[in-house]
Amino acid sequence: MISFGFVTINDRQEIDYSTEIAKRAERYGITVFRFTPLDIDPLTEKARGRQFHAATQSWTESVFAIPAFLYDRCFYRADERSKKSKPIMQWLKQRPDITFLGYGFPSKWELYKKLIDHPLLSHYVPKTTLLRSPTDLLHMIRKEKAAICKPEHGSRGQGIYVVKQVEGHLHILDTNGQTIATIKRKTDLQQWVETLLRRSSYLIQPFLPLKTKQNEPFDVRFFFQKNEYGQWSERGRGIRVGAPGTIIANVSAGASISGFSEWFKQIPAPQRLFITDGIETITTVLPSYLEEKFGPLFELGLDLGITEEGGVWLIDVNSKPGRKIITALAPEKRDTIYEAPLRYCLFLANGVNVR
Structure with a gap:
């Protein structure tokens, strides 16, 4: 069996998501563990976390060797736990016996510097x-x-x-x-x-004017994952709209979600051409370029802001995106999304060069 580790800063984080992955793991010959960086014993280099058992469909406490494949879902803040966890994750990423599904970005500033170096992408990035x-x-x-x-x-x-x-x-x-x-x-x-x-x-x-006529902040979220062949696949796109007068359109902050195609139909034809051109340029060029500059990635969340004139701005790029928009707008894709980490893990286990 292939050992697969789901790593978070806190042991209660994303339990539902990790469980959905684990429920599907046995058919791929994969055993799923979940743990935090601080669960690793520095002397034995073993982790004290939880293992998912297919027979009971439940997690049990367990001590285990650090899994060969790790899915990094750590979100760092200014707290002590984050400060202690980050160097441990950096150490794990240097180990030749461990493979991460994706290695992420060093920082938003380093990401920006690479984006403005690209002859096409630089036109869509706000001055930072x-x-x-x-x-x-x-x-x-x-x-x-x-x-x-x-x-x-x-x-x-x-x-x-x-x-x-x-x-x-x-x-x-x-x-x-x-x-x-x-x-x-x-x-x-x-x-x-x-x-x-x-x-x-x-x-x-x-501060760009990325609002609806009702003074609601809005953006477009694109969700990409690698498929079982190591190729980028767009899983979906959706519109996020915040409350009137607020600053950001983030689902965790209470933004509403709607389908992209319904929104796009309401856009005047001239603006549609500009929007389509910008979206196609960014979504076609960006994923492979980021891997070229930062190393292997597994998934991406792209947040695009769109002005009334049809101007497209690349607002944010996230290597650890949420998936609420896609599971809400396209529930038929739930299995695809939850199985994607397992399928990509098998791809990596077969030793194929993903760069």
Whole structure:
């Protein structure tokens, strides 16, 4: 049997998802384990986690050797557990006896630098800079009137702020669109930026007008996985719409989901041409280019923002995407999505070069 490890920061994270995978594993000759990086004993290099048993369709506590194939579903935050877990995962990724389904990206800043090097993709990426001081933020706001601040290692829309200039003052908004601070002096801005950077490194971008006519933030999520032949396959795409006045359209933050084709039919014909061209360029070029620059990947979530004029922006690229949109919009694809990690694991086990 092939040993397959589902790795998370906390042992209660994504239990439903890992269980759906594990239920289907026996037919592929795969045994599924789940554990956290901190479950590994540094002396024995064994993990104390849970093993799924097909006979009882349940997880039981177990001590086991680190599985030969690992599915990294670790989302890092600023807490101590994340800080301790990250170097352990980096150590595992260096081991020649362990294969990860995907190796992910080092950071959003490193990702941005590679994207702007590409002659086609660079046209779809918002101007991005590292936030090092208030001067960086002021420079962008003077030029763009509003800037969005994103954690360099953030995910799921957490830790995002928008800074707008209103009547000579700066208003800092959270993702709910609520003003959490009004900055009237540069010393206040200095203090806010320093507090922000103590929690995480941050990137800043222009705050783009990616909203519906009802002032709802929206974007398009594309979900890709590798198939059993090591080839990229689009599993689906959907529209995410946030509440009026909020900042982001993230499902974990309460955004609604709708089908892409229904939305696209309502777009005027001239804009459709621009949108289709942008989408096809990004989805065709991006996955293979990212693997060329960062190494093997298994899945990708692409978030595209679209303006009223039909302009397409690559807002975010996630190597550990959720799948709520696809399972909600296309429940008939559930088996395909849950079996994909197992099928790709078999592909890797056969020793095929996926680069």
